[in-house]
Amino acid sequence: MPERTSGWRDPGTLWLVLPVALALAPHMLFVPGWVGLAAAMTLAWRLSPAWRPGGAQRLLRVTLAGAGVAATYLQFHTLAGPEAGIALLVMMAALKLLETDSRRDHAVMVLAGYFLVMATLIHHQDMVTTAWLLTTTAALTASLAASQAGRVPAAAAALRTGTLIVVQALPLAILLFLLFPRLAGPMAGLVQVESARTGLTDSMAPGSVSQLIQSDAVAFRVDFADPAADARGLYWRGPVLSDFDGRTWRRAGNHAGMPEAEPAGPALDYTITLEAGDQPWLPVAGLAREVPVEGAWSTTYLEWLTPRQGHDRLRYAVHSWPAFQMETELPNWQRARTLALPEGYNPESRALARRWADESADPRAIVARALAYFRQEPFHYTLAPPPLGDDAVDDFLFQTRRGFCEHYANAFTVLMRAAGIPARVVTGYQGGERNAVGGYWVVRDRDAHAWAEVWLPGAGWVQVDPTAAVAPERVERGLADALPAGERPLLNLPTGWLKTLRQTWDYLSNGWNQWVLGYDFERQQRLLSALSPSLATLHGTLLAMLAGAGLILAGLAFALLRDGAGRGDEVDRLYGRFLARLARIGLTRGAAEGPADFARRAARDRADLAPAVAAITELYVGLRYGGGAPRRVAELRRAVRGFRPARRH
Template identity: 40%
Template sequence: MKLSAQLVYGLIACILMVSAPHAEHLPLWVSAVCAALLAWRGYLNYSGNPLPARWLLLAVTVACVLAIAVNFHTLFGREVGVTLLIMLATLKLLELRAVRDVTIVVYLSCFIIITNFFYSQSIPTALYMLLTLLVIMATWVHMQTGALALKPRLRIAGILLLQAIPLSLIIFVLFPRVQGPLWGLPQDAYASSGLTDRMAPGSMSKLSLSDAVAFRVTFSGKVPTREQMYWRGPVLWDFDGTTWTRGHNATLQRPTLADAGMPVDYTVTLEPHNRRWLFALDMPARISIPADFAPDFQLLNRTPVNARIRYNATSELSYRANPGEPPQQLRRALALPPGYDPQARKLAADWRARSDSDIALIRTALNYFNQNGFEYTLEPPLLGFNSVDDFLFNSKKGFCEHYAGSFVFLMRAAGLPARVVTGYQGGEYNELGGYYILRQSDAHAWAEVWLQDRGWVRIDPTAAISPARIQNGLNAALPNDAALPFLARTQSPLLLKLRFNLDALTNQWNQWVLGYDTERQFAFLTRLGMEDITWQKLAIDMLAGVALLVGIFTLIMLRRLTAHQIDAVQAAWLKVCRKLGKAGLPRAPHEGAMDYAARIAAMRPDIAEGIRDIAARYASLRYGGETEQEVLAAFRTAVRAFKL
């Protein structure tokens, strides 16, 4: 069978659309080869030249497979599997000779659609894949119907997809959920940027240039003020003169909160960041998922967060954190690298000599930042070997990591245990969804000092330099010409409303589609009245729902088919009536077919036999339940042969 040119162009479009989103993940040479092969197939289709010889196609295929093996050093795994699938599907276009080959290409296109969700599961990706599926279905309809115009093909394909929606919903809601994706995690989990367990001058300011969402928070009941919204992440203890790192805790003792009060309950939906730490409001007391409480109150997931997760947590806004901190931890919180920053050490020693208490020492340091011309900026100058001295006495320009790091250095030099805490501060409230959005631009660093009988106390030196950063966010703390991300700047009410609508939609997609796990499925079905849910009951309910839906569709199709046949009978009979009416023998509105035929036969004996035969056939088809296609065809033949 010779394939039509339009069908081949449709198949080329299918492969192109399903492969295009993979271009940024495939090796550049693979994308180039696939584009060349598609162009070659399009040229052969346009020019009418024959397809390449099988030996040439086999040679190209073997060369491509070997090149992929060399590039990936294997022929197994997800990345190489997707690459092979796209390459072989493209090569398949060069041997299209029969309907069977077309069917294979259509099936391959449908399978490649699934692989796109390995890399992204966002709403735009889903919409693009739906559009791609429409094109694939239209091409499949073209294969089945032949020379049908493009618009009817798209209409039929759209109807088929709409009919599949109820079936898909039943399977989605009732199919027993499994823990984790079937084929692995979306690649965007590994591409996400976020906080690390290292902090050097400039690291936080670079992170603040990103408007990517870090996590979303929904509070249950009481909502803390913005000044209280410190979202705790990695705690940094060790300093090498330039960089603060987490290091290793000197104890395995679980942290304790004494005199805890003012509890706050909330739910966090955390975006994947490929690291173990979780984020919680200072100070976390409980969490709903298996997680480890580090001795410094950092929450650590059991495995890296490579997929979006949701957890409930409770934090205490009033507390004494680890008032009985082990001595080895306190010694660690006083350690400084030898030979670095002598001016800062001397300044801290002077403060200690003039201070009658630890609180007075802290106030002296904060006043120093507040009264000596320090500037809060996203673009601080580079610092020298003695970075703390250079910042405190020369540049005096920095971001939160400069102030937190130098403050902790000064406290340690003055003999007061201190550490750096990184995380996020504040959050943007979305009224449409009733939740807070924390973006990478909300990343922040602050300090904690250990006071006798009070334990670890949060001190944020940034608040002494730029209180607007803590009270109103990053945008309020920086000049209008600062290089902030678009979403971090104040926008018009229309843009804000549009942005919040889009984010609320994304949040619902994350919660109810991507986050529809076993827990959420059971909670949803319980609200629908399904009790004692087991996977066996879910499977039975799903099969029953599918059977019911298929039965309903079958009845509708049969009814439409019967209605179509009856309408065809009526149309043929009315054609006879119109012909007789033009001859001066109209049918009365109350007159049945047999009565009308009898009256016509009496008035026109020459057509009596013909009209009686047509009326009898009509009555049999219309009222006798006769639906055979042969009978309908004979009736139409009799109508066409009827002459006056």
């Protein structure tokens, strides 16, 4: 490869810049906009004819590097840590291209590209990103091989070389992935939460849940022990909201401890894979005695939480009872909290509830009266309700009558409290979609739901879903069937072959998450123990890793040596056949005569054979002494086969 290259038309420059651009591309989604713009402009400058190595532009490059470091510090207030470190790496790698004009610089640049590839995994480790990074690694390796060869090869040949090297390294990488000892604890601070997302929160105001529901992102996946289990009728419990200020519902706080509760129906066994997020809630269908997540704990409201606010992808097995009886005796402090209503809000709603209470002293009858009100009055289920005023419940119940689950749960809970019945709002998820390819259920953000719990004497806390009184299709068949036809496109739900394609992709992604990203210390121990109990020990694992690596490297060495020897033997055979055909017409190579000298002498004696002799000799010398690409052997084979020199007459 030329020592100095410039301009996008120059192959040497492209072999330098394009692989690095592939390594930089994924980071453009995460670094600040000014960093991405600066990197793009630097790459464009390196490809332009205006770039010149060394000399006059050196001061400008040093100035840009200093400005980049200063700007990074001002942005992040540090130069350490994943975010600031990656931004600085992106900027410095781009600027390094401006002073890369030698073979040594090229190798340093490729090494920086490898660091960029590894840094991408801090943000994403999905299948698409991994495929991109493997392709980028092959391109960087091809660029390095081309640089060290001292010439600009054909693109296909160089990429084939880079790909071959990556493929040869994969068995060793897989062995190390399977056997290298895993850390039993979290690597806090080293890797950021992948695609951290905000799901359910500890408050609910009009519009908060419906905004979440218009997202198609996966919240969690459920794999039931019983293949016949149906998730559509299940309520996945999340934050419980007891405090109300007239507009917003909020959690009452983290009161640790399991509430008094007993199962009231059959149990379910299932495994949940919860996507990474920045909220601590662990969804559970009903009553669970424990959730096997490190540090997980329950509140007195039957919420399960992780000890950290943010978490990576979690997988946990649960034994729970969807139907249960909770707190048949209500503590006074809870009664007071779940009856409280702020003064001055929603006078019409409170008057309606008091009238119901005056007409019947039975709490069950009042609950039934409220549900009948929702069924009989012209309420509509919609994702696009009109705005509400300060007296949101009054506006909803007596004017707009259009809303989503949060509107119905909010209004019902206020009515119950106004009638003297303890009540609270529960948020979580309801239902899900079965993945027919993988046989598991997918619960998405759009399955987020809000319902109510009322406390009834002798029964304790009883689940009531007022949304089901207005739109039973929401509970029985899912969100899409409950919405008006004009609003269903908002969900962008695929059908037919698109649905099958999406489910297939989700199945593959879930497998990747489980067996690659989820291959933790516990899973490694189970796998090694299943293969051999001795492998589950540190000593056994290290011995197996060393033995396996030795076998793989020995196999690669044997294959390379055999390929080189086999190719060398064939090259010599073909050249010998070429010499034999020249000898038959009186041109014999001398014992001390090299191939190039003999070719020149043969060309002088037989000028008509000069082009063919020169071409065959060049191919032979390139393969025999310069390595050459395997396709050149085929070229030599064809050239010798077609070489049929005739005697002079």
